Amino acid sequence: MxxxxxxxxxxxxxxxxxxKSNQTHIRTTTTPQSKxxxxxxxxxxxxxxxxxxxxxSVPADHPVEVVGxxxxxxxxxxxxxxxxxxxxxxxxxxxxxxxxxxDFTLDGVAxxxxxxxxxxxxxxxxSRINGVKMGxxxxxxxxxxxxSGKSYTMFGSAKQQGIVYKSLRDxxxxxxxxxxxxxxxxxxxxxxxxxxxIYNEEIYDLLSTNSGNGxxxxxxxxANASKVKLEVMGKKAKNATFISGTExxxxxxxxxxxxxxxxxxxxxxxxxxxxxxxxxxxxVPTVGGRLMxxxxxxxxxxxxxxxxxxxxKMQTAKINQGNTALKxxxxxxxxxxxxxxxxxxxxxxxxxxxxxxxxxKILMILCASPDPKEMHKTISTLEYGAKxxxxxxxxxTPIKGDDSSSSDVMLGSRIAAMDQFISKxxxxxxxxxxxxxxxxxxxxxxxxxxxxxxxKLAEAEGKKSEEEINVKVNDMLKRELEKKIEECxxxxxxxxxxxxxxxxxxxxxxxxxxxxxxxxxxxxxxxLTRSREGKQNENESRNLSSSFSLEGNGFAKKLIDMYAxxxxxxxxxxxxxxxxxxxxxxxxxxxxxxxNSIQAILGYPYIENDEDxxxxxxxGKSYLSTVFEEDEEEVEEVQKDVIEEKMVCVTNPPPVSAFxxxxxxxxxxxxxxxxxxxxxxxxxxxxxxxxxxxxxxxYRELSxxxxxxxxxNKSSENCSDSKETKQKTMNQVVCDSKENCSPLRNSNDVVxxxxxxxxxxLPFTSLExxVAMENxxxxxTSLExxLPFTSLExxLPxxxxxxxD
Ligand SMILES: Nc1ncnc2c1ncn2[C@@H]1O[C@H](COP(=O)(O)OP(=O)(O)OP(=O)(O)O)[C@@H](O)[C@H]1O
Numbered sequence: 003m004x005x006x007x008x009x010x011x012x013x014x015x016x017x018x019x020x021x022k023s024n025q026t027h028i029r030t031t032t033t034p035q036s037k038x039x040x041x042x043x044x045x046x047x048x049x050x051x052x053x054x055x056x057x058x059s060v061p062a063d064h065p066v067e068v069v070g071x072x073x074x075x076x077x078x079x080x081x082x083x084x085x086x087x088x089x090x091x092x093x094x095x096x097x098x099x100x101x102x103x104x105d106f107t108l109d110g111v112a113x114x115x116x117x118x119x120x121x122x123x124x125x126x127x128x129s130r131i132n133g134v135k136m137g138x139x140x141x142x143x144x145x146x147x148x149x150s151g152k153s154y155t156m157f158g159s160a161k162q163q164g165i166v167y168k169s170l171r172d173x174x175x176x177x178x179x180x181x182x183x184x185x186x187x188x189x190x191x192x193x194x195x196x197x198x199x200i201y202n203e204e205i206y207d208l209l210s211t212n213s214g215n216g217x218x219x220x221x222x223x224x225a226n227a228s229k230v231k232l233e234v235m236g237k238k239a240k241n242a243t244f245i246s247g248t249e250x251x252x253x254x255x256x257x258x259x260x261x262x263x264x265x266x267x268x269x270x271x272x273x274x275x276x277x278x279x280x281x282x283x284x285x286v287p288t289v290g291g292r293l294m295x296x297x298x299x300x301x302x303x304x305x306x307x308x309x310x311x312x313x314x315k316m317q318t319a320k321i322n323q324g325n326t327a328l329k330x331x332x333x334x335x336x337x338x339x340x341x342x343x344x345x346x347x348x349x350x351x352x353x354x355x356x357x358x359x360x361x362x363k364i365l366m367i368l369c370a371s372p373d374p375k376e377m378h379k380t381i382s383t384l385e386y387g388a389k390x391x392x393x394x395x396x397x398x399t400p401i402k403g404d405d406s407s408s409s410d411v412m413l414g415s416r417i418a419a420m421d422q423f424i425s426k427x428x429x430x431x432x433x434x435x436x437x438x439x440x441x442x443x444x445x446x447x448x449x450x451x452x453x454x455x456x457x458k459l460a461e462a463e464g465k466k467s468e469e470e471i472n473v474k475v476n477d478m479l480k481r482e483l484e485k486k487i488e489e490c491x492x493x494x495x496x497x498x499x500x501x502x503x504x505x506x507x508x509x510x511x512x513x514x515x516x517x518x519x520x521x522x523x524x525x526x527x528x529x530l531t532r533s534r535e536g537k538q539n540e541n542e543s544r545n546l547s548s549s550f551s552l553e554g555n556g557f558a559k560k561l562i563d564m565y566a567x568x569x570x571x572x573x574x575x576x577x578x579x580x581x582x583x584x585x586x587x588x589x590x591x592x593x594x595x596x597x598n599s600i601q602a603i604l605g606y607p608y609i610e611n612d613e614d615x616x617x618x619x620x621x622g623k624s625y626l627s628t629v630f631e632e633d634e635e636e637v638e639e640v641q642k643d644v645i646e647e648k649m650v651c652v653t654n655p656p657p658v659s660a661f662x663x664x665x666x667x668x669x670x671x672x673x674x675x676x677x678x679x680x681x682x683x684x685x686x687x688x689x690x691x692x693x694x695x696x697x698x699x700x701y702r703e704l705s706x707x708x709x710x711x712x713x714x715n716k717s718s719e720n721c722s723d724s725k726e727t728k729q730k731t732m733n734q735v736v737c738d739s740k741e742n743c744s745p746l747r748n749s750n751d752v753v754x755x756x757x758x759x760x761x762x763x764l765p766f767t768s769l770e771x772x773v774a775m776e777n778x779x780x781x782x783t784s785l786e787x788x789l790p791f792t793s794l795e796x797x798l799p800x801x802x803x804x805x806x807d
Contacts, residue, residue, distance in 0.1 A: 148300025
């Protein structure tokens with residue numbers, strides 16, 4: 003009979019459980035059929051009480067209570083970091099993953115590390131066993147993936163007994179009388195035990211063999227006997243064998259013995275994996291109590307079990323059939339379906355009473371592994387347990403002794419439970435929403451931080467790239483500069499090379515010219531020699547004929563005298579003094595002969611003028627030095643006045659107008675040698691050229707001044723530096739012939755200078771023209787510097803002091 007509202011007035015906790023004190027009260031006041039909930043021994047307050055309890059509602063009837071047990075790995079040295087954490091409330095477990103966590107609220111949670119089997123039993127199971135002793139019906143189911151510790155929790159180990167043996171001991175209370183008396187509980191005294199195995203959708207009687215059926219006394223066993231298959235009749239295994247007794251120890255040993263007959267197999271998940279569901283049924287006939295202990299096979303799927311082959315896969319599928327059917331039954335009851343699929347599997351067929359009987363309660367123990375690798379199986383198990391926990395016994399459940407109001411009460415109870423469940427879900431939803439918002443805020447913060455970091459990074463990269471660009475540009479500029487410098491260097495080298503080649507060509511050209519001059523000189527010398535020989539012959543013939551008078555031919559006489567006295571091989575300057583002896587009448591003739599001679603010598607035409615003389619010129623680079631080599635006696639005869647030896651140096655070339663050279667002034671200007679101008683300077687060269695022109699243009703006057711020249715010659719002989727001496731001589735000649743400087747007195751006077759190299763005549767109308775000539779890059783200076791004047795002069799002694807009268 004369902005509890006009346008008055009009898010269940012105590013507020014249920016968050017799980018809808020009635021406090022223990024109330025339960026005791028109910029127990030004593032309600033009929034055996036009245037519904038009541040089992041009670042955990044937890045003293046902690048409910049963390050999530052119903053916020054809006056319906057005062058008219060009846061306590062919800064939750065046939066399934068769910069507790070969690072997290073296994074341990076005591077034998078492992080490297081324990082995996084646990085992914086499961088029992089929350090401080092002791093009723094929920096937090097599953098932590100990389101992406102967050104999820105809390106599952108159950109009726110209680112414990113880890114085997116914190117609570118061993120004894121403690122776990124006391125905390126979560128013992129109270130149900132006490133109910134069985136009082137005549138209640140309870141089903142304890144071990145549910146979870148393979149290897150999660152279901153069998154361990156159920157049967158225990160050598161060190162610690164599992165729930166089966168502890169329950170048996172508690173029911174029989176053998177050997178613990180004192181404690182029993184203290185708590186005031188009575189012992190059941192006698193139990194009947196049935197051990198069944200459900201494998202491959204078949205029910206086997208583990209206490210029986212094919213050799214016989216029926217009940218056996220304690221101590222019976224046939225280790226090698228084949229298992230007996232049982233049929234289901236109604237909600238029970240038909241003709242199942244049982245053992246009975248009052249001594250827990252003996253019965254426990256028997257159970258222990260037959261439990262080993264279960265089919266086990268080594269899988270990838272568990273070395274001794276139970277391939278079957280094992281059901282141990284403890285009946286307490288004296289009070290009508292019943293305890294069903296179910297160790298379910300692992301809820302792994304085929305792939306996870308590592309099963310291969312058709313038979314193996316079928317086996318795993320059949321095992322899973324029981325688990326799947328149990329899930330559907332739980333869901334169906336939770337949803338209030340009119341039909342609950344109990345008959346989908348042998349397991350659910352045998353468990354039907356546990357769900358439908360008002361006196362029957364279910365304690366589902368969820369076994370879980372803390373290993374993160376088993377995470378998905380753990381979550382699946384917890385989700386299943388959470389759903390089972392919310393099961394409310396529906397109206398379809400046949401209630402024995404139902405009256406007219408019972409359905410209304412049940413309906414109210416169901417509605418209240420559903421309200422509770424909804425409000426709980428709403429609370430959880432709110433909490434999750436809050437967490438989600440916080441997570442969103444944190445995410446936004448993180449994103450902002452990332453954005454700022456990215457901006458900083460981009461800025462840093464920008465700066466870095468700017469610096470890199472600067473460095474690259476500098477490198478490029480440097481390379482370009484080096485290239486340009488290289489090109490400039492090459493160009494400079496090329497220019498230098500070209501200039502060098504040009505200079506070499508010029509030198510070669512000049513050397514050729516020099517060679518030409520030498521050849522000409524040799525020709526002249528040979529001609530002179532021939533001429534001399536001819537003269538000698540002539541003289542001889544003249545002497546013989548006596549028809550030719552010396553007075554009548556002064557030039558010939560002069561030549562004869564000159565070369566007659568000459569030592570063989572000795573070069574002599576032409577004796578200008580001889581011209582004094584020439585008769586005036588023969589002047590023209592003599593001059594003509596001389597002109598012809600010069601023309602013959604130099605190879606250039608000689609143009610005669612009365613006043614102006616066109617001197618077969620040379621380029622500016624050569625000049626005629628006035629060196630007179632005469633016998634001292636002749637000098638004494640002609641020269642009356644001895645001009646002191648003076649070194650004439652002109653610091654500055656005289657202007658054109660000053661070409662009227664004043665010997666006195668020049669002499670004064672040549673006061674000291676220290677004031678001498680470098681003969682290589684342009685002015686001095688210019689002066690020398692002028693002197694040449696002057697000298698050539700006034701050859702007549704020069705001939706009259708030969709005395710002075712002789713003196714100059716003498717002084718030049720004393721000069722150590724031949725070049726300097728010649729220069730001085732040149733200047734002195736120019737300066738001494740003050741009157742001889744007149745030929746260019748007239749600016750209109752024209753002087754032609756023949757270029758030795760080309761034989762061209764360059765017209766000079768004035769000294770400015772000469773400057774112009776230099777400006778026209780006539781290679782006066784350079785050629786002058788390059789031609790070996792000294793040697794040339796030495797080789798042209800006869801030309802250096804030619805004077806014509
Ligand atoms: N809490 C624990 N402490 C120590 N060892 C444990 C614990 N739980 C399980 N084990 C050990 O882990 C192994 C597997 O445990 P168990 O056989 O109980 O798993 P299972 O859930 O029954 O697996 P299957 O479904 O395959 O039978 C066993 O060797 C067992 O001794």
